[in-house]
Amino acid sequence: MRTRILTILAYTGAALTLVVAVCVPFVLMGAFSNAVAHAGLHIDAAYSGGTVARTIDRGRYTIVVYQPVEPRLLERIEPFVQIVFEPAESLPAHVSDEIDLDGDGRPDVRVSFNVPADANAPLRGDVTALNATYISLTNVAGESFSRMVVRAGKQIVVRIPLHEGPARR
């Protein structure tokens, strides 16, 4: 009797597996993808740059300032702050901006770079720290996740490292 019940259950399960297989391309794949999309996940700030703190309007273009990103647990990145210049097409041939990153009304860094007409041309820039919190960068491109001046689509992404340890604390 037990064997018979188990056999019936087994074939029912196998039939259900077939139904599931048929449903995969039409329903299930999308349903599972939606579930992941709505799980409240976000990309690690080392890649995404973190959350936006505020935007600075410069007329032709906008500067988006992000919250400083600290390494999580034992993450092997320097703490940094990301700023984004957008849209890249509206930027002048040479950008040199003094930017207030912490919102205290005083500029914290000077960022300067040339914007090549060709979107695929290499981009390099300089960052001059105007106070001890930030680290200056010279002729930087995409050296690391904490030090970069790169073109990403329609944006110029700049990441400025922050001092670690007692100097900042």
Added chain:
Amino acid sequence: MASRSSALARPPAFRGVGRSILLTLPMALWSLLMFTPSFQHASGDHYIGAAAVILFMTGLFFLMMRTGETYRWRRIFFVALGFLFPVGFIAALVAERGTMSIPISRMVSGDTPFCFMVTPSIILPAAFARTVIFPGSILPTASNPHSIAIMIGLWFALTLVMGKAWCSYACFFGGIEEGFAALPKRRRLHRFITRFGAQLRLIPWAILVFVVLVSAAIFEPVYCMWLCPFKAVTEFPAVRNVETAIQMVVFIALFVGLVVVLPYLTKKRTQCGFFCPFGAFQSLFNKINLFEIRINREKCVDCGLCQTSCPTVALSKDSIREGKTLLNCMKCGACVDACKKDAAVWHLKGTPVAAKPERARLLFLYGTWALATMFGGSVLANGVHTLIGFLPLK
């Protein structure tokens, strides 16, 4: 000891043509349904690619029905998948960015396509910090359709049906080494693998635990950044310092060693069986999958052919004695086809062993092959379309 080719030789007509065609008909209709959208493409190349895949997948299924063999025909599909995936993928990368390497700018803009192999690495940070440690995007974008949500949804849906059979019917990486293992050459290192097989098959579990723990600690996809052999034939972080240069060397060494040289020498899938942490992770789904391979002890003569034929050492003398395969069995069918006494059989959990092995095989193959056609077929079609593009026809 008989070679695998002779072991695989069976009477060609396991089933009559008419019955085989009847059994293949549902799969033919399914293939048409899956590739109908491709026929709406304006490009003739897409039309040829889709038509070729429909014929290919349906033809192989027919041969499975006709001959009663699984492994040989599955292997043809799987090797094609393994070699056509890089063709389509690399061609698309080169056309888009001119190189296989991922510049850091694309990582920060979330344009890295998500690979299912990263899944175990991201579980702990996602569960405890709701953070995905991968430079992709959660939702699909115009520049990155292979988003994390889409790829995980696809993987999970397929895994529900296939379980560990993912590794022999869907993983395009496994096809590459199966191809090298299939090249004619006398089997080498057989004694070594027999002697240390038990330890070797535990290595993927160790790498899985290591990758999960360290990825959670340093918030980096450790497997992806340091250990993935397939970076050598897909995409890899652009070399920008000593560390990324070392990573590149590791990728190439692992690919050459585990995917090319060792499979060629041993006739085993050495990367899948002795290295891949995703394969170990996928083995866990064997517990919830209804289909398995069993050894009928009443027929078994302990000749060891099944053990020798298994590409991932998923059978041991003890397990054969118990009439079971090990947890890492990926249901490729090699042992069933190799067994001359019909002792290795397809089995549906809950039913008596060897009661209706062919029915279990059919039920398994319908679900699995249908999804292999949907997922692998689209990869094949893309590869064929890319290859046609290379031909000087126009």
Added chain:
Amino acid sequence: MLGLATGPVCLATCGPVVVPWMLVQPQGLRGHSRQLFLFLAARLAGYLVFACAVWLVGSAIPHALPQAWTGRSWLMGAVQVLLAGALVVYAAGWSHRRCVVAKTTGNLVQIGEAPVVKRSGALALGFLTGINLCPPFLVAGVRAAQLAHLSAALWFFFCFFAGTAVWFFPFLSLGFLKRTPAIVTVARMVAVLLACWYGFSGISILIERTFHG
């Protein structure tokens, strides 16, 4: 409070070392409790040694602290290399004199006989993870260096240790996990992989410091 708040970081630092080590130990809550106690005791010893060191540096030459801070990489590199060595020696079964690699009769093979419980293993790993300079540890170090008395610095680190130690108790649940030879073998392999990781990381830090100061 600092210890409690930064516990997850300590867990991330020590977890990869503790998990394989505990899995190598025989099943049972009692044995695991003893091993965890030894590990934590050695870790406390590491903390107190560090507390003394930073307090002495901080009180004797206050201006030297920022420079000493930048030089921490040397210590970090060296500790990681030592940790790699300790992992290989103790967790991966350095002593194979009584090794009985079972013949491949089983689907699961045990490397070495029933694991030998070694106190020195837990002590060495605990001490080395104790002086491994993880971020919260460094924050605690700065505060300890600024305190007026050595006893206050030691007390501060003791409290910090107590706060972080709470996070380690879930590891005791590993004691209930069924021990099969396969799990023990996998745990040892993980330890070897971690040793490679720490070794590589430590040597990289040392090389970088040598060439870039």
